[in-house]
Amino acid sequence: MKIVCVPDSFKGSVTAAEAAAAMARGARQIFSDAEVTELPFADGGEGTLDALLALWNQQARSVETVDTIGRPRTARWGLSPDGRTAVIEAAEGNGLPAVSDVPLQPRRADTYGVGLILAEALASGAQEILLCLGGSASTDGGTGILTALGAEFLDRHGAPVPPGGEGLSRIASVNTENLHPLARSVRWRLAVDVDNPLTGPRGAAAVFGPQKGADDHDVAALDAGLAHLARVLAEHVGADPQHYREAEGFGAAGGIPVTVMSLLGPEAGGQAEILPGSRMVAEAVGLQQALADADVVLTGEGRLDTQSLGGKVVHAVQQYAPESAAVVVIAGAVQLSPAQCRQAGLTAALSIAPGAANLLQLQEQAAQLIEDTTAHVCALLSQR
Missing domain, CATH: 3.40.50.10350 (Glycerate kinase; domain 1)
Known part of the structure; x- marks a missing residue:
């Protein structure tokens, strides 16, 4: 038996x-x-880090970062026994539980803290990043992550836009000259447990915005901001903005995939893919x-x-x-x-x-x- x-x-x-x-x-x-x-086991969301660490018989590592509204916090992440694969749950840097003690800030919340965790993982020498998306309090399209890794999202005057979803509609250009030198040399795998697109009635703002504190006006503004971000990113890498708006899974965790995939994926000379979290974990274990x-x-x-x-x-x-x-x-x-x-x-x-x-x-x-x-x-x- x-x-x-x-x-x-x-x-x-x-x-x-x-x-x-x-x-x-x-x-x-x-x-x-x-x-x-x-x-x-896990489906790529909450619990994936613990499941993989248990399988690998490894202890979680810690790094100082910030939560989704910029307050200091200590985050956990993991590394495989051979040091090749780093596992990060995005919610360690932009999760809802960490900001449950204050009123939610749907337009201000960002993913900068997630980027700080990822920078630590890159510094460890990992060759693959498993980024698990879910439980987020932000809708910034992943711009905070790339900002923490050295990219700049600039307005028409060449100044950085405000963090979070509120700055998305003001982005006029993206500067990646100072991007982390290892960001495009590792393999990125984005684990999602939803198939929602970036924008529209099933998009990141419309479906998940309310649980992050967004009212109808916030949802409309965030959805428009994400659509604008998709246009700017598509122009930057020479891609189709409609694909960025409608691709399955790009609405996960407030739209994190659209920026990671466009600026760190094949269209930018990197290696990145988005896949169902359960499949990713199944392969890993x-x-x-x-x-x-x-x-x-x-x-x-x-x-x-x-x-x-x-x-x-x-x-x-x-x-x-x-x-x-x-x-x-x-x-x-x-x-x-x-x-x-x-x-x-x-x-x-x-x-x-x-x-x-x-x-x-x-x-x-x-x-x-x-x-x-x-x-x-x-x-x-x-x-x-």
């Missing part, structure tokens, strides 16, 4: 590594002689190989719903699992019907809630509840 435990983190409760360990303990209660593998001959695949997350089937962890795990394997989801809450689970290729999905309980109780007992639920699952599977 080969059992592979491949969960995401349960937000606010346990990390992916802690969830995998709990699943493994539960599985061994029933299948004491089984080969049980723990493989913490060797998911296909790990699941190749599994008999039972256990995965999970805090909430299993329709979004889980659109490129998130559960979907990725199901895609890579052998057809003969039982694929079971263990989640804090299950909001899919049995029919929906079967249609998605899942054997079953179970909630860890033992009965009536509030969210705080479930969070406090999450590890033990995951272990217990896994043991119940494996007891049923042992009768097959």
